[in-house]
Amino acid sequence: MEAIAVVPAGILVGLNPVATLIAALVGNTITIVLFAYFASNIRERLIRRRVKQGKSAELPKLEKALNAFDKYGVYGLAALGPILIGTQFAAAAAVTAGVKPLRASVLITASLTIWAIAIAVAMVAFDITI
Numbered sequence: 001m002e003a004i005a006v007v008p009a010g011i012l013v014g015l016n017p018v019a020t021l022i023a024a025l026v027g028n029t030i031t032i033v034l035f036a037y038f039a040s041n042i043r044e045r046l047i048r049r050r051v052k053q054g055k056s057a058e059l060p061k062l063e064k065a066l067n068a069f070d071k072y073g074v075y076g077l078a079a080l081g082p083i084l085i086g087t088q089f090a091a092a093a094a095v096t097a098g099v100k101p102l103r104a105s106v107l108i109t110a111s112l113t114i115w116a117i118a119i120a121v122a123m124v125a126f127d128i129t130i
Contacts, residue, residue, distance in 0.1 A: 003028040003116045004082050011123045012130050021120050028087060029109050035088040036105045039095040061085055065093030074099050078107035082115045 003024035010020035035042060047057045065085045069077045074094055081090025087108050094104035122128075 001027075002082065002086055003112055004119055007116050007120050008123055008128075011120060012128065014129055017120050017124050021116055025109075025113055025116055028112055029105075032087050032091045032108050032112070033101075033105045036091040036095050036101040036108075039092040039101070042092060043096065061089045062093060062096070065089045066097060069093050069097045074104070074107060078104075078111040081108055082112045087112050 006024040006027075007021055010024070011017050043059065043062065046059055050059070051057055065077070065081070068080065068085060072080065077090050077094055081087055085093075091104050091108050094108070095101050
C-alpha cells in the first residue's frame with residue numbers, strides 16, 4: 001500500500017502522525033527498492049501470469065509509467081509517480097527505461113517522502129480526524 005494513502009488513513013483513525021509517517025515510509029521504501037532492483041524479473045513474471053490467465057501481455061500500469069517517463073523524464077516520474085501510477089511501478093519503469101536501480105530508488109523515495117510529509121502536515125494542521 002502506498003504511503004500517501006496509509007498516512008492519511010492512519011491519521012484519520014487517530015494514530016500518532018509521526019509514527020504513522022515513519023512506518024509508512026519505511027514500508028513503502030522497501031517495496032520501491034525491491035521493485036527497482038528486481039524490475040526485469042518482476043516484469044517477466046507479471047507478463048507470464050497475465051498470459052497464463054488468457055490476458056494480453058501488456059502491463060497497463062507499467063506502460064503508463066513508461067509513457068510518463070518518456071514525457072517527463074526521471075525527475076518528473078519521481079515527482080508524479082507517487083500520485084499518478086504508484087511508487088513501485090514508477091521504480092520499475094525508471095529501471096526498465098535505463099535508470100540505475102539505486103538512483104531510481106533514491107529519487108522516488110525522496111519524492112514519496114515529500115508527498116507523505118506534506119499530506120501529514122496538512123492533516124495535522126487542519127485537524128482532520130474521525
